Amino acid sequence: MRFIVAALVVGATAVGLAAEPHPILVSRQLAARAHLAVGDRVTLAVDPQGSRRAEFRVAGIYEPTPDPMRFTTARLEAQLHLPDLIDLAADPADPASRESLTALNVALVDPASARQFGVDLQARAPGTQAQRTARSQSDDPFAVLERFHVAISAVTMIGGTAFLLALMVIRAEERRETVGVLRLVGISRRTLLASVALEGVVIASLGAVFGVLLAVATEGLVNAIFQARYDTTLVFVRVTPSIALRAILVAAPLGIVAGLGASWTLLRRNILSIVRR
Amino acid sequence: MTAFRLASRTIRRYRAQTGLAVAGVAVIGALLFDMLLLSRGLLLSFGDLLDRAGFDVRVSGGGGMSLRLPIPDSSSLVAAIRALPEVRRAAEIRIQTAILRTRVGRPVGITLVGADGANEGGWTIVAGTDLTALPAPPPRCPLIVGRPLAVQLGVGPGDAVALAIEPAGTATALPSLECRIVGVAQFAFGTATDDTVATTLGAFHEAAGEVGEDEAELILVSSTREAGPMAAIEAIQRVRPGARAYSNEQVVEQFNRNGFAYFRQISLVLSSLTMAFAFLLVATLLTVSVNQRLGEIAALRAIGIGRARVAAMLLWESALLVGGGGLLAIPLGEILATGLDRILRQMPGLPEQLHFFVFEPRALAIHLVVLATTAIAAAAYPVWLATRLPIAATLRREVVG
Numbered sequence: 001m002r003f004i005v006a007a008l009v010v011g012a013t014a015v016g017l018a019a020e021p022h023p024i025l026v027s028r029q030l031a032a033r034a035h036l037a038v039g040d041r042v043t044l045a046v047d048p049q050g051s052r053r054a055e056f057r058v059a060g061i062y063e064p065t066p067d068p069m070r071f072t073t074a075r076l077e078a079q080l081h082l083p084d085l086i087d088l089a090a091d092p093a094d095p096a097s098r099e100s101l102t103a104l105n106v107a108l109v110d111p112a113s114a115r116q117f118g119v120d121l122q123a124r125a126p127g128t129q130a131q132r133t134a135r136s137q138s139d140d141p142f143a144v145l146e147r148f149h150v151a152i153s154a155v156t157m158i159g160g161t162a163f164l165l166a167l168m169v170i171r172a173e174e175r176r177e178t179v180g181v182l183r184l185v186g187i188s189r190r191t192l193l194a195s196v197a198l199e200g201v202v203i204a205s206l207g208a209v210f211g212v213l214l215a216v217a218t219e220g221l222v223n224a225i226f227q228a229r230y231d232t233t234l235v236f237v238r239v240t241p242s243i244a245l246r247a248i249l250v251a252a253p254l255g256i257v258a259g260l261g262a263s264w265t266l267l268r269r270n271i272l273s274i275v276r277r
Numbered sequence: 278m279t280a281f282r283l284a285s286r287t288i289r290r291y292r293a294q295t296g297l298a299v300a301g302v303a304v305i306g307a308l309l310f311d312m313l314l315l316s317r318g319l320l321l322s323f324g325d326l327l328d329r330a331g332f333d334v335r336v337s338g339g340g341g342m343s344l345r346l347p348i349p350d351s352s353s354l355v356a357a358i359r360a361l362p363e364v365r366r367a368a369e370i371r372i373q374t375a376i377l378r379t380r381v382g383r384p385v386g387i388t389l390v391g392a393d394g395a396n397e398g399g400w401t402i403v404a405g406t407d408l409t410a411l412p413a414p415p416p417r418c419p420l421i422v423g424r425p426l427a428v429q430l431g432v433g434p435g436d437a438v439a440l441a442i443e444p445a446g447t448a449t450a451l452p453s454l455e456c457r458i459v460g461v462a463q464f465a466f467g468t469a470t471d472d473t474v475a476t477t478l479g480a481f482h483e484a485a486g487e488v489g490e491d492e493a494e495l496i497l498v499s500s501t502r503e504a505g506p507m508a509a510i511e512a513i514q515r516v517r518p519g520a521r522a523y524s525n526e527q528v529v530e531q532f533n534r535n536g537f538a539y540f541r542q543i544s545l546v547l548s549s550l551t552m553a554f555a556f557l558l559v560a561t562l563l564t565v566s567v568n569q570r571l572g573e574i575a576a577l578r579a580i581g582i583g584r585a586r587v588a589a590m591l592l593w594e595s596a597l598l599v600g601g602g603g604l605l606a607i608p609l610g611e612i613l614a615t616g617l618d619r620i621l622r623q624m625p626g627l628p629e630q631l632h633f634f635v636f637e638p639r640a641l642a643i644h645l646v647v648l649a650t651t652a653i654a655a656a657a658y659p660v661w662l663a664t665r666l667p668i669a670a671t672l673r674r675e676v677v678g
């Protein structure tokens with residue numbers, strides 16, 4: 001079992017010792033910051049004075065698992081075998097500290113029994129707290145962020161619809177005389193409205209598809225900028241098929257509404273006023 | 278006729294499309310305005326919370342401001358700090374997890390704060406009295422309970438409870454201390470599910486069974502107006518070399534670098550996108566509108582209206598569309614910000630009084646500059662089209678068409 005500790009590297013040395021130091025893994029960020037390479041010997045201490053310290057050998061460098069809750073902090077971490085960490089961190093004046101753990105990860109045979117497991121554990125070991133690794137909707141900050149992003153999307157959509165409507169009004173006005181002639185030769189309002197609605201759907205769908213393609217094309221750029229900024233492999237933007245489909249499905253009805261709304265102001269007039277007679 | 282009058286007549290003539298364009302700019306402008314409020318909102322709100330607590334310097338034992346380590350020999354340090362001419366007052370804070378038992382109901386885990394002189398600004402009493410105005414005879418262990426916890430437990434001023442210190446991760450058999458709730462308060466940094474309970478430092482020591490232990494987690498210092506926080510920090514570091522003292526500005530800056538960076542980045546991305554969106558849409562509308570009025574513009578040129586006035590007319594049209602929408606965007610943005618703020622404040626663990634969208638004149642100034650730039654940029658292509666128009670050929674095409 002390995003344990004993660006945020007430790008202070010107080011020095012790296014290449015001096016050979018008789019006994020081979022125990023191995024540790026260091027995060028890529030710590031290796032870069034402390035100029036460490038595989039095979040280096042480092043000293044870890046629990047305090048800046050180095051009163052309790054031990055020497056280790058860097059056995060490998062790892063990429064920390066991206067954590068959305070911690071992406072703004074530098075991942076300066078080292079992983080030790082648990083006995084090594086206890087030897088290093090336990091308070092010699094407190095024998096109980098060798099028996100203390102910060103957390104235990106448990107994989108249940110039946111994940112649905114997590115609640116009962118927590119109750120049983122607390123009954124057997126008062127003072128312990130059992131909590132699910134999966135967050136509930138109420139305490140998940142990402143559920144809140146999702147609601148925020150949905151709200152922003154809705155506002156953007158309202159603004160976009162207003163502009164689409166304005167464009168369709170201009171286009172309808174442009175074709176005023178054509179519409180008048182079509183009405184004069186006997187094409188019904190319903191047929192003209194249907195054609196305008198179809199045009200709206202096509203424009204909105206093409207716009208949505210273009211938007212999705214633009215999002216796909218810029219996805220890598222946005223991720224690259226944020227990943228470089230926060231030195232993480234976390235993926236910030238991902239255009240999934242369901243998101244793309246949702247964008248198109250939302251855009252199509254808006255196109256119909258904009259097309260019909262813009263044309264209705266023209267088509268409800270009588271034919272003579274449309275052809276300016 | 279001036280360019281402005283020509284533009285306003287054109288806008289009045291195409292009422293429907295003008296109304297829709299202004300509405301679109303207003304909505305997008307509101308979003309832009311909100312992103313500007315968001316970019317520094319958390320920092321302003323956080324700084325305001327710190328300032329309202331009435332202290333401008335924080336001394337901790339290391340581990341930064343989020344992970345607090347005890348300050349060794351804190352009592353002598355507090356005494357030395359209080360004696361400094363740069364310091365107006367200082368407060369000592371102890372923080373510990375504990376268990377609170379009411380006469381009925383299950384015991385609950387709480388965060389116990391032992392405070393000496395920190396009440397002024399640290400919390401606001403909403404019922405009962407403060408620790409500094411205790412009824413006679415003063416209770417042995419007076420408690421101020423955070424409002425959410427008081428509601429959860431159904432307790433109020435005058436109720437008796439039992440308090441037992443329970444350090445995290447340590448088995449303890451400390452006896453409970455009989456306490457009395459003297460007040461219910463809104464803690465400055467309390468969350469919606471706040472479990473904070475404050476008491477006097479004496480009662481805290483008694484509950485913790487401490488004799489001679491002297492390790493406060495935090496010392497709050499208020500500097501004198503003449504000296505200011507930086508001079509107070511220098512004086513504290515002279516008294517105790519290596520002491521970790523931070524001014525409120527430094528604490529805000531530290532949070533800015535770590536916790537709040539995401540919202541700054543997202544507001545930058547979204548405000549850039551909304552600005553680009555507004556530019557594209559206004560430019561498209563104006564271009565389509567100019568294309569629709571090519572004959573009209575050629576006629577204006579033919580009767581002697583110069584290129585410069587036509588260009589100015591289109592610039593005014595753009596300014597009226599963007600300006601009208603931009604002005605509407607400010608109240609609309611305030612309403613929208615209230616809604617978005619309510620969504621983001623549902624984030625777990627955030628102080629109830631922290632806000633994401635905070636108005637500042639700087640945001641308004643940037644909003645206006647960005648919109649003015651958008652209006653000018655959006656008018657550039659239609660102006661180029663209109664001013665390079667071949668008058669005779671366009672008029673002929675209009676007549677033949």
